[in-house]
Amino acid sequence: MNIKHHLDEATLVSYSAGSMSQSMALVVACHISMCPSCRNRVQESEAIGGMLLESLTPESISDDALDQVLACIDNEPDIELEAMVEETNFSQSFKHESIDSDVPKPLADYIGGSLDKVDWKMIVPGVYCHDLPCKSERGGVSRLLKISPGKAMLPHSHDGNELTLILRGSFSDEMGRFTAGDIADLDSEIEHQPLVDSDEDCICLIATDAPLKFSTLLGKIVQPITGF
Secondary structure: OOOOOOOOHHHHHHHHHOOOOHHHHHHHHHHHHHOHHHHHHHHHHHHHHHHHHHHOOOOOOOOOHHHHHHHHHHOOOHHHHHHHHHHHHHHHHOOOOOOOOOOOHHHHHHHOOOHHHOOOEEEEOOEEEEEOOOOOOOOOOEEEEEEOOOOEOOOEEEOOOEEEEEEEOEEEEOOEEEEOOOEEEEOOOOOEOOEEOOOOOEEEEEEEOOOEEEOOHHHHHHHHHHOO
């Protein structure tokens, strides 16, 4: 796999610090399971963070601090505790795992091991999606997208960040050509129109942290239908 497009440094730092949304973290985890270069960069970022923590002067705490924390935990509903554990496990245990298919291990836990068995929903002819349960607080989406050869997305920019990981096929846009394993790490300054340039369907894992900003009237009209 010849990966040419990698994660931005700020994205890697945010992932290592555990400060990004679950939907964004899923895409990052999938990419680094496929990309040795970004995986090494994550390890370096974590090592630097660990050294910075070790250099901090410890704050003094009261003798009953542990009892106070345990009391707070006891007062939390079980469902919230389960969600916290699930999110922690997600960010820690999927970083360096992959499986022998075009489905990265972090994604396989949601859809199984085959892209051919995904339950696709048609948005418009030639464009299909499969929504994932990962959430974004600002109204973004987390989904798989399947686009037929020769089809293009409507031109758009972003009101936040967008991560797009190519799992199968390829597309080209203003940023270059993206093939399997490549990731488009875009912010609000980028406007683009991906066009599928392969002979097979292009399947991508996408996460946004806010709705897209379509630059054409058609895009604005169909936005409620597409869910973007």
